[in-house]
Amino acid sequence: MSSRSRILRLSRYKNAALRLKSLNFLKVFSDNLADATGVTASQVRKDFSLFGISGNRRGGYQIDELLTQLNKVLGKDKLQKFIVVGVGNMGRGMINYPGFIKSEIKIVAGFDIDPSKYNRKADAPVFPMDELTAFVKTNEVEFGIIAVPDFAAQEVFERLIQAGIKGVLNFAPIRLKSDNTDIVVHNLNLETEIENLIYFVNTKVNPAE
Amino acid sequence: MSSRSRILRLSRYKNAALRLKSLNFLKVFSDNLADATGVTASQVRKDFSLFGISGNRRGGYQIDELLTQLNKVLGKDKLQKFIVVGVGNMGRGMINYPGFIKSEIKIVAGFDIDPSKYNRKADAPVFPMDELTAFVKTNEVEFGIIAVPDFAAQEVFERLIQAGIKGVLNFAPIRLKSDNTDIVVHNLNLETEIENLIYFVNTKVNPAE
DNA sequence: TAGATTGTTAATCGATTAACAATC
DNA sequence: TAGATTGTTAATCGATTAACAATC
Numbered sequence: 001m002s003s004r005s006r007i008l009r010l011s012r013y014k015n016a017a018l019r020l021k022s023l024n025f026l027k028v029f030s031d032n033l034a035d036a037t038g039v040t041a042s043q044v045r046k047d048f049s050l051f052g053i054s055g056n057r058r059g060g061y062q063i064d065e066l067l068t069q070l071n072k073v074l075g076k077d078k079l080q081k082f083i084v085v086g087v088g089n090m091g092r093g094m095i096n097y098p099g100f101i102k103s104e105i106k107i108v109a110g111f112d113i114d115p116s117k118y119n120r121k122a123d124a125p126v127f128p129m130d131e132l133t134a135f136v137k138t139n140e141v142e143f144g145i146i147a148v149p150d151f152a153a154q155e156v157f158e159r160l161i162q163a164g165i166k167g168v169l170n171f172a173p174i175r176l177k178s179d180n181t182d183i184v185v186h187n188l189n190l191e192t193e194i195e196n197l198i199y200f201v202n203t204k205v206n207p208a209e
Numbered sequence: 210m211s212s213r214s215r216i217l218r219l220s221r222y223k224n225a226a227l228r229l230k231s232l233n234f235l236k237v238f239s240d241n242l243a244d245a246t247g248v249t250a251s252q253v254r255k256d257f258s259l260f261g262i263s264g265n266r267r268g269g270y271q272i273d274e275l276l277t278q279l280n281k282v283l284g285k286d287k288l289q290k291f292i293v294v295g296v297g298n299m300g301r302g303m304i305n306y307p308g309f310i311k312s313e314i315k316i317v318a319g320f321d322i323d324p325s326k327y328n329r330k331a332d333a334p335v336f337p338m339d340e341l342t343a344f345v346k347t348n349e350v351e352f353g354i355i356a357v358p359d360f361a362a363q364e365v366f367e368r369l370i371q372a373g374i375k376g377v378l379n380f381a382p383i384r385l386k387s388d389n390t391d392i393v394v395h396n397l398n399l400e401t402e403i404e405n406l407i408y409f410v411n412t413k414v415n416p417a418e
Numbered sequence: 419t420a421g422a423t424t425g426t427t428a429a430t431c432g433a434t435t436a437a438c439a440a441t442c
Numbered sequence: 443t444a445g446a447t448t449g450t451t452a453a454t455c456g457a458t459t460a461a462c463a464a465t466c
């Protein structure tokens with residue numbers, strides 16, 4: 001299995017390739033992608049070779065072909081269905097996130113305990129928690145986003161596991177526990193991200209440290 | 210300078226120490242922190258030694274003392290002021306984020322181009338963009354969060370630089386450009402995070418890959 | 419003291435980069 | 443062909459882990 005940072009780079013190559021395609025480029029060299037993403041050309045080629053993505057010696061990579069292959073690795077060759085649990089600001093932000101529209105990522109529904117949030121008619125409808133399991137099974141949803149307050153996150157997590165969710169993006173600042181090793185959890189802790197930023201600003205200001 | 214992942218671990222040690230403190234622990238061993246955060250005890254001690262954080266042989270680390278030192282490294286020994294530009298769902302989510310309340314992270318204001326968002330009386334007031342530079346200078350704000358649509362992000366970034374902001378957390382899915390090497394930018398791309406999750410779910414389902 | 423844990427050094431591991439033969 | 447770029451191997455670099463002397 002490849003490391004997280006390698007996959008993050010593949011996403012960046014894909015985004016760079018999309019930009020170049022919109023500029024009417026037909027092919028791209030490892031050197032172009034390196035410049036666009038801030039890595040070395042060696043690393044671009046190494047990353048590609050690890051996934052069997054190949055180009056033409058002397059001719060670089062055909063952008064369309066490259067995008068097809070990158071999208072396949074990143075699971076963007078088919079629709080990936082997500083539900084969001086917790087339709088507060090963060091959850092609503094995910095539902096409305098414009099970046100997902102042209103991608104194969106679709107937020108198919110939200111769930112909440114607050115009846116004032118329910119809305120069965122919306123494009124991405126919001127349902128009560130009771131209906132979560134049935135919805136996930138009927139619609140074969142594989143992914144869940146946890147955007148509830150921290151005290152509710154563990155319980156929501158367990159419901160997602162029971163419903164058969166395979167992958168979870170967790171915004172709550174707690175470490176979710178489960179003995180189910182089949183589920184993949186990625187945590188996005190906003191406080192941690194900010195602490196990281198603060199550290200790098202502070203050490204930049206004081207280069208002596 | 211230390212790497213990003215090392216600082217992320219320090220945040221996790223801090224969070225684990227806080228939990229143990231709330232359980233009335235007075236001291237903690239590298240082994241406890243390792244268990245709580247999923248790393249090795251060696252790594253905990255190595256990380257600490259790199260920042261001059263020391264404990265007592267045989268006696269572990271005094272939690273209060275440890276927290277003081279970790280908070281100092283992470284810049285949480287003093288109030289860090291943030292502004293949010295773009296008060297949509299994501300921006301509003303950051304302003305209301307409960308995790309910041311007990312920390313030294315404070316979102317002091319929001320800025321938007323939409324007059325319906327303005328609110329000078331709120332706890333975290335929202336102002337028009339025109340007032341950004343003056344506000345930042347008057348209030349000595351060091352950090353900015355960009356939560357505007359991608360097409361507006363570069364312009365907002367430039368205004369933040371001109372205003373004297375030192376660090377930026379960018380939610381917009383573009384690579385911000387600047388020749389000012391003093392500003393620190395961290396990007397948080399939600400689509401990339403999701404692609405990463407999808408990849409690890411897919412490779413788990415197909416262990417042959 | 420005996421035992422346990424730190425702090426640090428050395429060994430290992432993995433990821434990145436450099437170099438270059440293959441080849442289009 | 444001559445020249446340029448890939449794909450891959452080998453070298454380097456950095457980060458993690460193991461081991462253990464110091465010591466509380």
